[in-house]
Amino acid sequence: MALFSLAGKTAVITGGGSGIGRSISKLFARQGARVFILELNSDAAAQTLQEITEEGGQASSFACNVSSQEEVTTVFDNIRQQSGRIDIVINNAGIAHVGNIEQTSEADLDRIYQVNVKGVYNGMFAAVKHMQETGGGVILNLASVASVIGIPDRFAYSMSKGAVLTMTYSVARDYIKNNIRCNCLAPGRVHTPFVDGFLKKNYPGREQEMFDKLSKTQPIGRMGTPDEVAALALYLCSDEAAFITGTNYPIDGGFITLNT
Incomplete structure (x- = not known):
C-alpha cells in the first residue's frame, strides 16, 4: 500500500472551500478519502467539489455555521448515516481580526470566539461521539504561531488560537484510551x-x-503555501502517524524558533 493512503476513510473538513481547507480537501480526496466539506460559502464549496470530481475523487458539501452546535451535530449525524463512520475531522474554519486590546471591541472578541473557539469545540464535540462508537479516529485542529508567540496587533486572534492549542491538548489526553488522536498545526x-x-x-x-x-x-x-500545510495535515491524519497525539506542529518557515 502506498504511503499516506486514506483509502476507505471518511474525512470531515470545516472551511474546506478555500485556502488551506481547499488544499486539504483536494489532497485528502486524491489520497482516497471520501471528503465532506462544511462551508458557509456555497460558491467556494462548489468550486472545490468540482476540482475534486475532475480528479476522480469523492466529495460532498454541507452548508454549516460551525458556531452553531445544533447545525454541526446535525451535519455530523448525516455524514455518519451516509458513510457509516467518521475517521478524520479537520477543524480548519476560522476568521481573523487585526488590532490590539484597545482596538478590539466586545463584539469583535465575541465574533472571533464564536468561530475560532466555539467552532473548533463544536467540531471536536461532534467528532468524539462518533469516533468512540466506531473505534477511534483522528482530529486535527488549525492553530497558529500566534498560539505560542506574541504577534503585534492580533489580540483577539491570538486569544482564539491559544484556546485551540490547549483544547487540542485536553482532548488528546482525555480520549487517548478511545483510540482518538488529536493534534494541531501552527502555521506562520x-x-x-x-x-x-x-x-x-x-x-x-x-x-x-x-x-x-x-x-x-x-x-x-x-x-508558506496551502499545499505545504495540506501535506503535513495528510501525514498527521494518516496511519503512518499512529504514534503521534497531543502535539502542536509549527509550519512557519522558522518563525517561532528564530524569533524567540
Missing part, C-alpha cells in the same frame, strides 16, 4: 485569498510592496 503566514483580500483592502496600490514585506517576516524569506 500562508499565502491564501485572505492575505490578498487583506492587502487590497488595507494597502490599495501597495499590495506587492506589502506582500513582500510580510513575506520577509518569515525567516525562510517567503510565505
Whole structure:
C-alpha cells in the first residue's frame, strides 16, 4: 500500500472551500478519502467539489455555521448515516481580526470566539461521539504561531488560537484510551485569498510592496503555501502517524524558533 493512503476513510473538513481547507480537501480526496466539506460559502464549496470530481475523487458539501452546535451535530449525524463512520475531522474554519486590546471591541472578541473557539469545540464535540462508537479516529485542529508567540496587533486572534492549542491538548489526553488522536498545526503566514483580500483592502496600490514585506517576516524569506500545510495535515491524519497525539506542529518557515 502506498504511503499516506486514506483509502476507505471518511474525512470531515470545516472551511474546506478555500485556502488551506481547499488544499486539504483536494489532497485528502486524491489520497482516497471520501471528503465532506462544511462551508458557509456555497460558491467556494462548489468550486472545490468540482476540482475534486475532475480528479476522480469523492466529495460532498454541507452548508454549516460551525458556531452553531445544533447545525454541526446535525451535519455530523448525516455524514455518519451516509458513510457509516467518521475517521478524520479537520477543524480548519476560522476568521481573523487585526488590532490590539484597545482596538478590539466586545463584539469583535465575541465574533472571533464564536468561530475560532466555539467552532473548533463544536467540531471536536461532534467528532468524539462518533469516533468512540466506531473505534477511534483522528482530529486535527488549525492553530497558529500566534498560539505560542506574541504577534503585534492580533489580540483577539491570538486569544482564539491559544484556546485551540490547549483544547487540542485536553482532548488528546482525555480520549487517548478511545483510540482518538488529536493534534494541531501552527502555521506562520500562508499565502491564501485572505492575505490578498487583506492587502487590497488595507494597502490599495501597495499590495506587492506589502506582500513582500510580510513575506520577509518569515525567516525562510517567503510565505508558506496551502499545499505545504495540506501535506503535513495528510501525514498527521494518516496511519503512518499512529504514534503521534497531543502535539502542536509549527509550519512557519522558522518563525517561532528564530524569533524567540
